Each structure stands twice: as C-alpha cells, then as structure tokens.
Amino acid sequence: xxxxxxxxxxxxxxxxxxxxxxxxxxxxxxxxxxxxxxxxxxxxxxxxxxxxxxxxxxxxxxxxxxxxxxxxxxxxxxxxxxxxxxxxxxxxxxxxxxxxxxxxxxxxxxxxxx
Amino acid sequence: xxxxxxxxxxxxxxxxxxxxxxxxxxxxxxxxxxxxxxxxxxxxxxxxxxxxxxxxxxxxxxxxxxxxxxxxxxxxxxxxxxxxxxxxxxxxxxxxxxxxxxxxxxxxxxxxxx
Numbered sequence: 001x002x003x004x005x006x007x008x009x010x011x012x013x014x015x016x017x018x019x020x021x022x023x024x025x026x027x028x029x030x031x032x033x034x035x036x037x038x039x040x041x042x043x044x045x046x047x048x049x050x051x052x053x054x055x056x057x058x059x060x061x062x063x064x065x066x067x068x069x070x071x072x073x074x075x076x077x078x079x080x081x082x083x084x085x086x087x088x089x090x091x092x093x094x095x096x097x098x099x100x101x102x103x104x105x106x107x108x109x110x111x112x113x114x
Numbered sequence: 115x116x117x118x119x120x121x122x123x124x125x126x127x128x129x130x131x132x133x134x135x136x137x138x139x140x141x142x143x144x145x146x147x148x149x150x151x152x153x154x155x156x157x158x159x160x161x162x163x164x165x166x167x168x169x170x171x172x173x174x175x176x177x178x179x180x181x182x183x184x185x186x187x188x189x190x191x192x193x194x195x196x197x198x199x200x201x202x203x204x205x206x207x208x209x210x211x212x213x214x215x216x217x218x219x220x221x222x223x224x225x226x227x228x
Contacts, residue, residue, distance in 0.1 A: 001160075033215050042201070043158065043218040092157050094216070102148070103216060105157030 001097050002027050006106030013083055013113050020079045021109045023093035028073035030096075034066070037090040037108070046091075049076045083113045117141065118202045123223040126196075132189040134222050136202030139183040144206050147178060148216070149187045151198040158201065158218075161187065192226045199223050 003026040013019050023032065031050055035043040046066055047057045055068040069077045080087050093106045119137040126132040138147060148163040162169055162176045164185070169176045175188040189196055201221040 006157075035218075042220050043216075045215050045217070048215060094157075097160065102160030102163065103150075103158075104160070108155075108157050110155075 001102070002029065002095050002104045004093060004095065004104055004106040006093055006109060008109055009107060010110040011112070013111065015084050015113055017083055018079055018081045019083065019111060020077050021091050021093075023076050023078075023106050025074045025095055030073070032070065032076045033094040033103075034068065034076075034078045035092045035094060035105075037092065039088070043092065046078070080111065083111075085113045087111065088113045117145075117204045117217070118219050120200075120202055120219065120222045122220065123225070125225050125227055126189075126192045128194060128226055128228050129191055132192040132196065132224060132226070134187040134189075134200050134202075134224065135184065136187070137184045138202070138204045141182050141204050142206075145204045146206070147176065147182075147185050148203045148205065149174070149176065150201045150203065150216075150218075151196075152201070152221070153195075153198040161200075192224075194226050194228065197224060197226045 005024040007022045033048055034046040036046050037043045045058050046061045047055045047068055049055045049068045049070040051070045051073050065081055067079045090108045090110050092108045094103050097104050117140055146163050146165050149161040150158040152158045162171055162174050164176045164178055178185045199221040201218050203216050
C-alpha cells in the first residue's frame, strides 16, 4: 500500500487565521482526495486534486475557503482559510492504492479553531 | 448520498465472530462493495472489497448475496482492537472521473467487549 505522511497531526488556531495541511505520498499518484470529518460525523469529500489541473470541489466547498495545491505527483496541500470554530474538524487526504482497488488514508489533521 | 444502509451500532464478545450487515439494494452491475474501518483518531483503513463472489483475506471475509443487494463483513475472531466504525461503500471499480472517490455513510460502530 501507499504510505502517506500528513502534517500537522493537530493544531489549535485562532479564528480568522489560515492553516495549511500537507500530504506527502511515497509513490506517484494521479489523484489525491481531501476529506473533512466533523466531530461525531462521517467523512465528507472536499475536493479531488489532480496534478497539473485545478482541483475539483464538491458541492458546498469553494476554492477561496479551501485552496488546494498539487505541484507534483507525490505532494498536495489543503489550506483552510479565514477559519471559524465551525471549521474545527479532522481533515484527511487519501490516494488510490497502487496494488488494489482500495484507498490509503493519511492519519488526519485534527484542527481546533478557537 | 451514501448508497448503503448499515445498523448504527453493534456489540460483539471478544473471540466471537462479528457479522456486520450492509444493504445496497440500488447497486449497479459495475459497482464493487468495499469495507473500511476507522479506529478512533485514525484515518480509515481498507479491509476488503468484492464484486459478486465471496472474498476472504487475512483481516476478514465478505459475503455478498446472489442478487448483490446486501452483504456481510465477517471478522472471524474479534479482538478488542477491532473496536471501530465500519463503513460499507459501493463504487465503480475504476478510479476515473467522478467515480474516483469514496462516499462514506454513517457506518456501524462495532464495540468488542471482553
């Protein structure tokens, strides 16, 4: 399976500030996915990041709030901008597994906005 | 919306088999059944997937009914470390386009008790 390094693992941020989350994969992957998991809830897809093109956002998520970079096939960042307490969640990245039809997930970033 | 229905929670005695059901009555012919689990404070972990035949790996067995409208994940000898939320997901087998992501429902919270 692919190995993902996601940073930071957790952070506490002031409202109005921004946080950038990084995901580094140990192999080249075409697609990377970013998810949000609000407290006590399931995972919701934020966007799909393809290298060399704009990210595709799901309904309810916009680029100004969650800008994504995908500079190469092993790395992506998600920024949570102008944060409010409602953005307190776990954010996870995911990539297709190179050996099977499964997906590998990062360990997540637990964000608390105060 | 998720295409699957699962019980909200289940209990299982340690050492016994855990049988987790999933209904997916609207599954299409090209859609696979995937199972993931999420142990507290970790990213989801791939368990197993199947199309129409029963599948077994080192973690679990997947039993899919002949009409493919439901399935059961079996953990043959549950341990305390199997306590997690288990997600049943249906999606097409290839990674391309809008089919390339996972849509998570609420899952089943499995509690393995001593």
